[in-house]
Amino acid sequence: MVTITTVDTLQEAAASSGQGSSLLGGGTLLMRGVNYGDQDVSRIVRLRQPTPLAGISSEGERIRLGAFATMATIMKSGDTAFLHPVARAVGGPAIRNMATVGGNIFAPHPYGDFAVALLVLDARLRMSDGSEMDLDRLLPVRDTETRLVESVSALRPAGDDFRFLKVTRVKPRGASVLSIAAWLPRRAGRVSGARVAFGAMAPTPVRVPEVEAALEGVNLDQNGIERALQSVANNLNPPDDSLASGWYRKAVAPVHLGRLLLGQGTR
Template structure:
């Protein structure tokens, strides 16, 4: 990288890079593959290496909060892309439909760079990704067994299409109430983002369909322009946003800390 500086970029699985190239985007002179680095590909409860393929992530922890990331990986692209695509590449691509980013936001993940620096995921998403930063891993401090549950649901036209809405949530349930709530959405706006007004309104609520429906009628998902792209109009996204959030919250509540999602449960 230092030899070729601005004319070089790293490639994880190169699936995003090749897709952009196929659309006519100019490629750098040098692609530096991270593929043969044998470290940084772990998938553990609380730590996922940047070089872990999405196929590995989807076979990772199914319980607790990290289930949000596992479910997100399972609905990203198709199996052949997932066997090459990496976590680092999904995060660094910086496009609004990147399916892992809402789960990382809901987990309040920390991004670790190869030079030892760390940054909260929210800051990385908000400030945009800098090409000179090399991601080593993402971590979170919500290991399973502490009452946390997580889920991700994706709405797309067909199985392998980019998302119209991806919602990830991480909840702590105790005595039939939501004690802590994190809700993040992707594909709805220019950037994946948390929904703090909804998170606050959920505190103390029982996670029933009726209550969650009421909360989402009361707290609207507004404040930013909805995304318009080849997959859906902005007005359609605005219409389905509360439905997508409600279904994801109910999925997380239904699964609880120990439930294992059924095949296909991550699709709306």
């Protein structure tokens, strides 16, 4: 049997977390799991009033997203225009009305499209205990039991520095065969400090340092990006699932990365 505990603050939620307890975000995955008899969940911890943790605010060159902000909220905010295509890529309208930023960070493969984008935007998490943590440190462990995510701070890109692409088999919004996000700042036309992350190409969204290094100092043309495309297959070992085999994902990832880098396939 699953019990539900209602608390007033995220700190209380964290304190009452433990074996088998899960914080309720939008519930798109958690409640589906419960309805299908997921034995790992014995208690759901919900906030009486999550709205104060659903805000979006500007902080200079960064933007802060409350962990309870939904994809629909992000699509409505002018401050997050660069994230509209990412939020729009998460499920259909009913899912986006419920799906939160915090929940997306913990969504299992092949989900987590929003987290892929956050990874290249240098996302820093503010946790329920007041500590800060980089998203790329949390993703491999996804420790949800002791510290909950309160908000996420991400860089706000300029021009076309930020790009996102999602590949699905079910149009327009099936789960990812793969998704790719890139942050491509340039100096005098050459890439300087690229970040590239993939979704559905590993158990969690991941950055690929070898691809990023191969982009350093190059022009974003076919010659310039060649080495980066070659390094994709050598540095990712994607899982098989019902959507695509790991072999297929590996074969098509360079093609889609090429389109993204050449500005041909973003949405």
